[in-house]
Amino acid sequence: MTGSQADNAEMAERSAADIWSRVKRRLRAELGEDVYASWFGRLELETIDEKGCAHLSVPTRFLKSWIEAHYADRVLSVYRTEASDVQRISVSVRGTAAREMPQAVRRTGEPARFPNSNIKPIISNDTKPQAPQSAEDRETNELGGAPLDARLTFESFIVGRSNNLAHAAAERIARNQSGSLLYNPLYLHAGVGLGKTHLLHAIGHEVRNSGRRVIYLTADRFMYGFVSSLKAQTSLAFKERLRAIDLLIIDDVQFIQGKSIQQEFGHTLNSLIDAGRQIVVAADRPPTELESLDERVRSRLAGGLVVEVGSLDEQLREQILTTRISGLQQLHPGFEVSANVISYIARSITANGRDLEGAVNRLLAHATLTGSTITLETAEAAIRDLVRNREPKRVKIEDIQKLVASRYNVSRSDILSERRTAAVVKPRQIAMYLAKILTLRSLPEIGRRFGGRDHTTVLHAVRKIEKALHEDTALSDEVELLKRMLQE
Numbered sequence: 001m002t003g004s005q006a007d008n009a010e011m012a013e014r015s016a017a018d019i020w021s022r023v024k025r026r027l028r029a030e031l032g033e034d035v036y037a038s039w040f041g042r043l044e045l046e047t048i049d050e051k052g053c054a055h056l057s058v059p060t061r062f063l064k065s066w067i068e069a070h071y072a073d074r075v076l077s078v079y080r081t082e083a084s085d086v087q088r089i090s091v092s093v094r095g096t097a098a099r100e101m102p103q104a105v106r107r108t109g110e111p112a113r114f115p116n117s118n119i120k121p122i123i124s125n126d127t128k129p130q131a132p133q134s135a136e137d138r139e140t141n142e143l144g145g146a147p148l149d150a151r152l153t154f155e156s157f158i159v160g161r162s163n164n165l166a167h168a169a170a171e172r173i174a175r176n177q178s179g180s181l182l183y184n185p186l187y188l189h190a191g192v193g194l195g196k197t198h199l200l201h202a203i204g205h206e207v208r209n210s211g212r213r214v215i216y217l218t219a220d221r222f223m224y225g226f227v228s229s230l231k232a233q234t235s236l237a238f239k240e241r242l243r244a245i246d247l248l249i250i251d252d253v254q255f256i257q258g259k260s261i262q263q264e265f266g267h268t269l270n271s272l273i274d275a276g277r278q279i280v281v282a283a284d285r286p287p288t289e290l291e292s293l294d295e296r297v298r299s300r301l302a303g304g305l306v307v308e309v310g311s312l313d314e315q316l317r318e319q320i321l322t323t324r325i326s327g328l329q330q331l332h333p334g335f336e337v338s339a340n341v342i343s344y345i346a347r348s349i350t351a352n353g354r355d356l357e358g359a360v361n362r363l364l365a366h367a368t369l370t371g372s373t374i375t376l377e378t379a380e381a382a383i384r385d386l387v388r389n390r391e392p393k394r395v396k397i398e399d400i401q402k403l404v405a406s407r408y409n410v411s412r413s414d415i416l417s418e419r420r421t422a423a424v425v426k427p428r429q430i431a432m433y434l435a436k437i438l439t440l441r442s443l444p445e446i447g448r449r450f451g452g453r454d455h456t457t458v459l460h461a462v463r464k465i466e467k468a469l470h471e472d473t474a475l476s477d478e479v480e481l482l483k484r485m486l487q488e
């Protein structure tokens with residue numbers, strides 16, 4: 001590198017760092033100190049490549065998947081406010097970043113090259129409308145709606161035993177032109193990566209293609225839209241606009257928080273339903289278990305059709321893999337994956353659709369980087385960490401009690417006892433909270449396992465800790481650490 005090239009690289013690096021500081025400042029201002037500290041405090045910029053992808057990194061897989069699932073759109077849009085040439089972002093786990101970004105020159109300002117550029121970044125501007133085309137698009141933008149991903153349609157959704165009811169209900173609603181509403185709201189719930197968001201987007205596309213007005217919001221976008229309209233004293237206009245659309249889709253409703261926002265959410269639900277507008281929501285749990293939501297909102301959500309999307313069985317996993325691979329083959333004609341390899345992956349990756357997608361991307365990266373055929377051995381090596389790291393671990397209530405007791409210097413029998421001193425109450429409540437979120441046990445069952453307590457005591461503990469986690473960053477870090485230790 002010549003002296004002036006080095007100077008240019010240094011300048012580019014400095015300006016990328018300045019922009020990144022401004023992006024972080026904006027995120028902090030928009031999301032508030034608590035949310036920022038919990039999720040973005042350790043987010044770093046690694047590099048920006050020549051295709052305009054900002055490669056960010058975090059120290060843990062957990063942070064990566066949380067940011068991807070809940071804040072990807074927001075980070076991209078804030079980034080683009082500061083640097084309009086940034087087209088997309090990708091988040092990796094530090095330490096694995098080098099593996100995932102084989103030729104990126106990290107933090108140098110030198111352009112990076114990505115031979116496997118067909119591996120989709122988590123959110124790309126390509127899937128967004130480039131410029132508002134219509135009044136409807138403008139309205140969607142004003143309301144802070146998220147774009148619909150062009151890949152997530154009914155055509156690309158594979159139907160099996162575990163999701164046929166959800167699929168049928170979604171399709172019925174999307175194709176209903178009769179003017180009378182069938183199920184309102186439609187409430188889909190499922191564990192992580194089982195296709196809820198895919199179905200929501202599919203409904204959105206279908207309804208929008210029929211000329212009706214659709215807005216797709218994630219819970220945080222709903223909260224953000226409402227809070228910023230309040231700040232700008234335009235909340236009435238916001239509500240009116242929201243009520244004027246035909247279909248409101250809200251993803252991840254379990255994250256709607258805050259008393260006034262919940263009230264507003266409840267009013268919005270009521271007035272849209274009363275005005276004959278369709279609502280479709282998705283969450284990671286049934287409405288009865290949305291413990292942090294107001295009772296009236298919960299019952300309104302439960303008042304339509306509630307459908308669970310079950311886990312993907314092996315046959316469904318195989319079909320999803322086959323469809324994804326044949327989609328990619330249109331772009332990469334040489335990308336061949338044998339039936340043996342597909343069934344090996346379908347047997348090995350059982351957790352969710354997102355991991356299946358990750359596995360296919362790994363195979364493609366392997367094939368395009370090495371140019372070699374994918375054998376069972378290469379597939380096994382390519383997905384090894386996905387299989388090992390992502391397999392959900394069964395957490396036992398007893399282990400939770402033991403770990404929390406030792407962390408807080410009390411005994412397990414203290415936790416099970418009737419003692420009510422602060423030194424025992426707090427760890428007991430944390431242990432109950434962890435039991436609720438890390439195991440499939442019901443509240444009454446957890447109560448029984450905590451010295452024969454009533455389920456309302458458990459519910460109280462869960463709510464108390466959930467609230468405290470939002471207010472106390474140190475506690476939130478502490479609980480996060482306990483969670484990880486239990487799942488490791």
Ligand SMILES: Nc1ncnc2c1ncn2[C@@H]1O[C@H](COP(=O)(O)OP(=O)(O)OP(=O)(O)O)[C@@H](O)[C@H]1O
Pocket residue numbers: 069152156157158159163190191192193194195196197198199284320352353354357
């Ligand atoms: N039945 C299916 N057919 C095709 N693809 C599927 C199916 N189920 C899941 N997927 C794919 O799996 C990935 C994860 O699905 P999706 O994002 O819809 O999950 P989710 O249930 O919304 O999870 P989360 O709660 O984490 O947001 C997506 O790429 C999706 O297209």
